[in-house]
Amino acid sequence: MIRLHGFFRSLASYRVRAALRLKGIEFEEVEVDLLKGAQFSPEFDAVNPQHAVPVLEIDGLRLVQSLPIIEYLDERFPSPALLPGDAAGRARVRALAQIAASDVHPLIVPRVRNYLGNPLGLPEEAKQAFIQHWFSLGSAALEARLVRDPETGTFAHGDTPGIADVVLTSHVLGARVFKTDMSSAPRLSALADRCLALAAFDAGGMKQLL
Amino acid sequence: MIRLHGFFRSLASYRVRAALRLKGIEFEEVEVDLLKGAQFSPEFDAVNPQHAVPVLEIDGLRLVQSLPIIEYLDERFPSPALLPGDAAGRARVRALAQIAASDVHPLIVPRVRNYLGNPLGLPEEAKQAFIQHWFSLGSAALEARLVRDPETGTFAHGDTPGIADVVLTSHVLGARVFKTDMSSAPRLSALADRCLALAAFDAGGMKQLL
Numbered sequence: 001m002i003r004l005h006g007f008f009r010s011l012a013s014y015r016v017r018a019a020l021r022l023k024g025i026e027f028e029e030v031e032v033d034l035l036k037g038a039q040f041s042p043e044f045d046a047v048n049p050q051h052a053v054p055v056l057e058i059d060g061l062r063l064v065q066s067l068p069i070i071e072y073l074d075e076r077f078p079s080p081a082l083l084p085g086d087a088a089g090r091a092r093v094r095a096l097a098q099i100a101a102s103d104v105h106p107l108i109v110p111r112v113r114n115y116l117g118n119p120l121g122l123p124e125e126a127k128q129a130f131i132q133h134w135f136s137l138g139s140a141a142l143e144a145r146l147v148r149d150p151e152t153g154t155f156a157h158g159d160t161p162g163i164a165d166v167v168l169t170s171h172v173l174g175a176r177v178f179k180t181d182m183s184s185a186p187r188l189s190a191l192a193d194r195c196l197a198l199a200a201f202d203a204g205g206m207k208q209l210l
Numbered sequence: 211m212i213r214l215h216g217f218f219r220s221l222a223s224y225r226v227r228a229a230l231r232l233k234g235i236e237f238e239e240v241e242v243d244l245l246k247g248a249q250f251s252p253e254f255d256a257v258n259p260q261h262a263v264p265v266l267e268i269d270g271l272r273l274v275q276s277l278p279i280i281e282y283l284d285e286r287f288p289s290p291a292l293l294p295g296d297a298a299g300r301a302r303v304r305a306l307a308q309i310a311a312s313d314v315h316p317l318i319v320p321r322v323r324n325y326l327g328n329p330l331g332l333p334e335e336a337k338q339a340f341i342q343h344w345f346s347l348g349s350a351a352l353e354a355r356l357v358r359d360p361e362t363g364t365f366a367h368g369d370t371p372g373i374a375d376v377v378l379t380s381h382v383l384g385a386r387v388f389k390t391d392m393s394s395a396p397r398l399s400a401l402a403d404r405c406l407a408l409a410a411f412d413a414g415g416m417k418q419l420l
Contacts, residue, residue, distance in 0.1 A: 049351065049354040049355070049358070050309065050313075050351040050354070050355075052313075059298070061298055061301070063301050063305065064305045064309075065304065065305040065308040065309065065312070067304070067308060067312075068300075068301045068304035068305045068308060069301070071300065071301065071304060072297055072298075072300070072301040075297040075300070076297060087282055087285040087286060088269070088271055088282075090278075090281065090282070090285070091271070091273050091278045091279070091281065091282040094275065094277070094278035094281060095273065095274045095275040095278045098275040098277060098278060098312075099260065099274075099275065101312060102275070102277075102308075102311060102312040102315075102316055103260075103262075103316055104316075105312075106312055106313055106314075106316045106317060107316060107317060107322070111347075112317065115340070115343065119339075120330075120332070120336065120340075122330070126330065129329075130325070130330075133325065137321075141259065141260040144259035144260070145259070145260075148259070
């Protein structure tokens with residue numbers, strides 16, 4: 001059985017869950033409560049010494065990092081494809097995914113929010129402003145690309161959902177959880193709403209935070 | 211002509227430069243001085259609205275984000291391969307690359323260092339401690355994987371340098387520029403030194419900061 005170690009409000013876990021569902025792959029999920037520190041238990045240390053989710057157990061492997069996991073799924077279960085068939089298209093969707101997953105998300109994860117509180121001693125409002133700042137900056141970059149690139153269609157790349165949609169929707173969900181003003185990124189917001197209307201993109205427990 | 215928009219102390223530009231050199235691809239480089247704010251010029255805004263390097267002009271495209279650029283190069287110029295031939299191996303090296311490029315690097319780039327100074331008003335020592343903290347945490351995660359995984363060889367994955375070596379070496383260079391104590395990551399440090407002894411991995415102007 002394919003097993004996902006995830007957490008209901010982990011944006012990276014959300015991406016893997018959505019990719020599995022888009023491909024119709026059956027899996028079971030083990031909840032790792034990041035807010036309670038379950039990622040630091042000896043049991044989970046054996047699963048991932050980086051103490052992070054998601055981890056996907058599949059084919060006797062324990063895969064980490066959401067984007068490499070999705071690439072693996074796309075190679076192992078080619079249909080429906082989550083990456084375009086051409087190298088230029090793949091470079092584009094991978095870059096869109098990285099803008100959200102690398103330039104924004106690592107700045108707002110629990111370990112960084114904790115560090116802002118201790119040792120930096122930032123008050124709640126400053127932490128919130130920090131988080132919103134990076135979501136806004138990343139949203140502006142994504143919006144510019146979606147508006148400018150002729151490859152943008154109903155979804156981020158053409159008219160079927162793929163890896164960029166999965167990651168951009170996780171980005172918009174995160175921005176909304178942290179009450180970021182997204183009014184200057186209407187194309188990005190509309191894209192996420194179009195995805196969220198699909199069963200594969202269900203936000204699950206995150207909905208209670210929106 | 212293939213053109214790289216980069217900066218001598220940009221770790222992400224370093225990765226693309228090393229990948230181009232490993233493949234023996236000729237290119238020219240345009241320097242974008244991130245410390246002087248050249249990324250915000252109208253000329254560069256037209257190149258990349260995200261105001262970040264690297265950007266690779268190739269095949270009539272303007273590619274962004276170092277890892278997708280390297281994947282593109284590996285697809286367009288397959289030999290020597292920078293990714294393994296098997297899906298499990300690709301998932302492993304992509305994950306190693308993401309630990310450095312996503313979980314650490316985005317936290318120490320100029321835009322974040324600037325934000326720590328203004329508006330957060332952190333003193334130099336707190337900024338330095340912030341940077342070193344994330345380099346240490348990422349190094350521990352990388353060290354654990356390199357030591358534990360049987361796939362680790364002379365290089366990060368077997369005995370030829372590839373995408374993980376390029377990114378891990380950029381990580382170690384960054385850690386050294388910011389005077390991070392790397393004594394608890396000897397395997398990672400030795401790997402970077404082995405890479406840095408190769409012409410393709412030349413650190414160029416970064417050497418003056420080490």
